[in-house]
Amino acid sequence: MAKDPPTKAEWNAFYARLNRLIALYIDSDSEAGKLVHHIDTEMGLLFTFLLEEGVDPTNNFGERMLRYAVLWRKRSQGTNSDKGKRWVERIVSLRQTCRLQGKSSFHVLVDAMNAFFKDQQPDLEWTRSAT
Template structure:
């Protein structure tokens, strides 16, 4: 437990709530790989939203980097304080 942080991480839970609701409604994916893919896309989308950055160009750049065997540029990501 981190001093000064509450017992739950309410901001992170709220940010991921959309994905939880989607998974319950759609019965999720058919594989572990699909689950991991969805979790990563959801997290990237929420990070973009918090950083006030459009998510589509970030997704395109990440997919392009993957297919070209490169690491995507993640220098724009700032450390986020989830304790509030």
């Protein structure tokens, strides 16, 4: 299944086996039961990549987008406060969104600060457009 989509028969066999395992452990209080319960609640989302055209089966793109932030955190040893952690989360998200949209994060921050001091809402329309 990693290289090519499964045939209908392969998918049916896999899905039937998965459902049998879920039924076997769903009421268990063990670690396996907790995992099965979580899988059961997320079942509708687990195989979206098989059902929807263009959905990547891996999370490689998302992980590549956060790679520099992870390296920064390791080098700097992170922050000491929850406020600092929230700031880093937000600035990293802003930086990556700007990068993907071809915008300058500096100019976006300047516009946001100008809007703040003028007691206005910043223009966020650029975050909704695809490049």
